[in-house]
Amino acid sequence: MSDLSDLREEIKQNVAQERYRKREAYYTRKHETLTQVINRLSNLRLMVFVLGALATVVLYLKDKVSWAYGALLITAILFVALVFWHQALKTRQSYLSVLKENYAQALRRLAGEWKSFPDRGEDFQDLEHAYGEDLDLFGAGSLYQWITTAQTFRGREKLREILTEPPRDCEVIRKRQEAIRELSLNLAWRQRFLAEAKLAKRPGRSPAAMISWAQTYDPTYLRRSVLLGARVLPLVTLAFLLLYFFTARVSYWYPLLGLLLQTGILLTGKQRGKTLNAVYEFKETIRIYEKMLERFEKRSFRAAYLQTLKDNLRDREGKPAFEQIRKLTGLADLIANRGNAMFLIVNILTLWDIQCLISLEAWKEKSGRSLGQWIDTIAELEALNSLALIAADHPQWSWPLITPETAGVVAAGVGHPLLENPVCNDLALDKNGGILLITGSNMSGKSTLLRTVGLNLVLAYTGAPVCAREFRCSVYRIFTCMRVRDNLEENISSFYAELLRIKQIVQASKQDRQIFFLLDEIFKGTNSQDRHAGAKVLIRQLSKAGAMGMVSTHDLELGDLEGETKRKIRNYHFREYYQNDQIYFDYKLRQGISTTRNAMYLIRMAGIEVES
Incomplete structure (x- = not known):
């Protein structure tokens, strides 16, 4: 290359490096500021608790009981509000920490320190592959180690597939080029998408069991008789219970028989607990997929390849995938209450397990068969993002x-x-x-x-x-x-x-x-x-x-x-x-x-x- 071309390449490289450095410094400052706020909030929470408790005791000792109860109530409300605020800020702090690390890693990659990155794709090494071993696609110092930002199990597998099973159709490659080019220009979006995956507790775990669970539903709970019984029976039992306490006309046998009947219903069906526990087990993974899909579906893209991926996420009613997954995570939160000490009483009174199962099976019947496709879309995006960083880090390279x-x-x-x-x-x-x-x-x-x-x-x-x-x-x-x-x-x-x-x-x-x-x-x-x-x-x-x-x-x-x-x-x-x-x-x-x-x-x- 000529000296002028070398100079242009060096300028482009420095621009990419400076962009990463500025963003890392920006998120470092935000993280430090937020850490200070969290520390002050912790002190404020302690102060509210101490002062509220002291005020309550003093007022009570002065025989101002109503004032004491008021102080206790105000203290409890303030303390709970501060706890929720503190938790929200801690979540934000974790997110900023991941973003900061993302840009720091991008700088290390540009500096040639990528050989220290932990994911080397050694589990994908195949001595029988036509070219993978000879061309250093996987393993220490490999192409995979250099570019991968995939965090999920399917995302890593998709990147392996793209590297080892190239399409034979020129048009597919050209469309993918267009998508990678557009993603390379959306640095902030790519880093936020990556951050969502990194916040997962076990992103590398295979989703096969979860997909299989989602695709199998029990139509028993969707029958009209079951739906009617599950809705009406608790209402009748609760009505008899209230009448028994507030009037003398209703014998205790009526609510007792209702409670015994509902208890018997809950005790039947051995697989019910396993089904409910499964959704709780998958809860955190599902929530991460929701966040990643929301990042993608709320972003506008021009590339036809990306637009096709987005169009495939909608159901027959046109609802986006992340909203459908959000319903499932909401159900998982409701099911999580099964671990509460008071749950047994609530469960018997409302047939809570049955209500949750009806909602869960309805979700699986409508959306469960699409979960695998949604996860594959996320995997495709992770692989494309990994390839997009090549264009972002090396703008002087050419598009073939x-x-x-x-x-x-x-x-x-x-x-x-x-x-x-x-x-x-x-x-x-x-x-x-x-x-x-x-x-x-x-x-x-x-x-x-x-x-x-x-x-x-x-x-x-x-x-x-x-x-x-x-x-x-x-x-x-x-x-x-x-x-x-x-x-x-x-x-x-x-x-x-x-x-x-x-x-x-x-x-x-x-x-x-x-x-x-x-x-x-x-x-x-x-x-x-x-x-x-x-x-x-x-x-x-x-x-x-x-x-x-x-x-x-x-x-x-x-x-x-x-x-x-x-x-x-x-x-x-x-x-x-x-x-x-x-x-x-x-x-x-x-x-x-x-x-x-x-x-x-x-x-x-x-x-x-x-x-x-």
């Missing part, structure tokens, strides 16, 4: 052009997304030269280049921007063979594991021309003659099948393929230079076969004497 035709991969100034200051290169793979053969000495940058192209393709297919000035590609199925390990449990050697991976690529190329492969030093586990012969046959076969890709190798003899294939396979290389008995690399890609070797030099640097 996804083409439907087999146009190959063309990039200008492409760099490794996970490196802080990557060296950028230009490259082009197209119909005239669909395979690049990369040669060069040890540590010169061959493997890094392969991962650079692979990772940027992954990002392009997610809809995110890529680390390049320009990037154009078609939609390919990506396959890699780079880090192949022994599998002792399956009794598979690294060489055999490599053959299995190569077989997978060859079979895919026979079935689909839209294949992009990355091969790093293939057939390492055999002798040089067989390695050279095998690599030559494989590369020729992949080229003939129409597959595109890149191969790194130390076998300079493979460079003959360029002439033999009329430049359908093209040679590029990296080189090193020496200065003051030190070896240096510029990591710049050049045309042609490598003309330098550094193995013996590195051996001498290791202290091994080499006879000349």
Whole structure:
């Protein structure tokens, strides 16, 4: 890049950093101010209690009983009001604390400290995946660790799915690009959406049990006879009870029989308590989903992808999802009263459990089947927000052009997304030269280049921007063979594991021309003659099948393929230079076969004497 371009990129980066710094400072000040208010409120609450109690005692001792009761009542009202106010401020304090931490984390990410983030996605690592392990999608120092802000179980899974199962439809990718671009410009909204998820007690817990519970309802409680009985019977019993206390015309047997009948009803049905306890168990998780959906549904978006997600949240009556979930959380609050010491009496008098079950089953019948879809929408938003931070943090990166035709991969100034200051290169793979053969000495940058192209393709297919000035590609199925390990449990050697991976690529190329492969030093586990012969046959076969890709190798003899294939396979290389008995690399890609070797030099640097 030119010096002017570098300067523009640096300015854009500093703007993003300064924006995070200002917001972190803003929420830090608000948090400190609120903490001071809470401390003063705690002191005021104590003072009200002490002064109220003292006033009550003094007035009572002076035989001003009515005044004493008045002071006690006023003290109780003020104290309860202060308790609720204090609790509301504590909730706000927690929210501000999370927002402050969100911006602090964003600054750490920009500063390159993201490798310390706890969620590395190690539970998603899959040695059998076509490219995930080789391209560092999951694990320590991975793409997932760098970008993820997903907090919920489904949100993490959705981000994994987007990274490992790219769509084959260009239009889907373009719509997702539009959504990610719009979300990247809504920094405050993204951070508040994230804060809601972080406030959950157990956001990483699977919602499968909750979804299954919501989708299964008991129609017994929705029958007209049950509804009528549950509403009328408590009213009749209460009426007899009041008549018994206030008149002499009604025998105690009438209310007693009603209470005994209602007690018998409550004692029948063993599953009733489990059903009610389940909604209370899911209460906190449900409340978090409500808040996240409310954040989304009350926000206006232009992107068609986001608008479609929002439209899918409404029920057949047009009510938004967060209002429907709010009804469920309200029911959960009512059910929570079952733990109250006075609940048994209230339950018998009103058939409280039955009333709650009727409301609960009615909710499940109407909205329960949609809960899974609502949670999946939240998951999609969490994944898109994770990808949006790439655009927000790196405004100098480009939005890739996804083409439907087999146009190959063309990039200008492409760099490794996970490196802080990557060296950028230009490259082009197209119909005239669909395979690049990369040669060069040890540590010169061959493997890094392969991962650079692979990772940027992954990002392009997610809809995110890529680390390049320009990037154009078609939609390919990506396959890699780079880090192949022994599998002792399956009794598979690294060489055999490599053959299995190569077989997978060859079979895919026979079935689909839209294949992009990355091969790093293939057939390492055999002798040089067989390695050279095998690599030559494989590369020729992949080229003939129409597959595109890149191969790194130390076998300079493979460079003959360029002439033999009329430049359908093209040679590029990296080189090193020496200065003051030190070896240096510029990591710049050049045309042609490598003309330098550094193995013996590195051996001498290791202290091994080499006879000349």
